[in-house]
Amino acid sequence: MNNTSLWLRHRGLILQILILSAIWLILSGRTDFIYLLWGAISVAFVIWLSGRLNSIPLAKDEPCGSTRIIIPRLIVYLFWLVWQIIKSGVYVAYVVLHPKMPIEPMIVRFTSKQPNxxxxxxxxxxxxxxxxxxxxxxxxxxxxxxALTRDTEEDLVSGDMEARVARLYMRECESEDMCCDIELITSGRGK
Structure with missing residues (x-):
């Protein structure tokens, strides 16, 4: 077995070990032997535990490790998600602090065409x-x-987030194809 096929076969495991080790070093901030030892034990335990989880099926005929995320797209998605969290946080703070409090809570049901x-x-x-x-x-x-307001409901059912998540696994998909059968179950009226 050559190095390339070894890397391709175990890249997920190697990346997990590297990421978990980096997180341990960053959070502990110490490089003394005892801290490194406990870090290695912790990383080994988490890797062992996640390995056991791969054999548990999440759905009929679909074990946990059967599909692979496209890593560069995951990195882009995480940055996009953090931006959405910040943007939505500012919007919700505005809505809650607004003198008229334009809140219109509602429950929305929709079908999303996610690949797994x-x-x-x-x-x-x-x-x-x-x-x-x-x-x-x-x-x-x-x-x-x-959804807290009509705007958050409209953003939700636009299909943008659904398409970005689906692109973590699929090569191509369009926002307008991802969210369908939208049903507004309840709607409260703001004051």
């Missing part, structure tokens, strides 16, 4: 991380989400 279970989990968590929205339930491809 992990993409649906990433989408649900991304929605929840973004201020003004909260994922209440995911059943197959059906998402139930609470």
């Amino acid at each position: 279970v992990l993409a649906r989990v990433i989408l649900g968590n991304s929605i929840t991380l973004t201020p003004g929205t909260l994922t209440l339930d995911i059943e197959d491809n059906l998402f139930t989400v609470h």
Whole structure:
């Protein structure tokens, strides 16, 4: 077995070890032997635990490690997500602090065409991380989400976030194709 095929076969494991080790070093800030030893033990435990999780199926005929994220797209997505969190946080702060408090809470149900279970989990968590929205339930491809205002609901069902998550796994997809069967379940009226 040559080095290239060894790298391709174990690149996920190697990247996990490197990232976890870097996080340990950054957070501990110490390079004494005892700290490095505990860091190595912690990293080994997390790698062992995540390896055991790969054998647990997330859905019918789809084990956890069966699909691969496109790493450069993941990095771009994380920067985009942080920007969306900041932007939404400022917007929600404005809405809450506005004298008329233009809040119009609603529950929205929509179908998202994500390529696999992990993409649906990433989408649900991304929605929840973004201020003004909260994922209440995911059943197959059906998402139930609470939105604070009409603007946050419109951003949610635009399909932009869905397409960005799907592109972590797929080569191409369009925003307008990702979010469909949109249903407004409840709508409260702002004061």
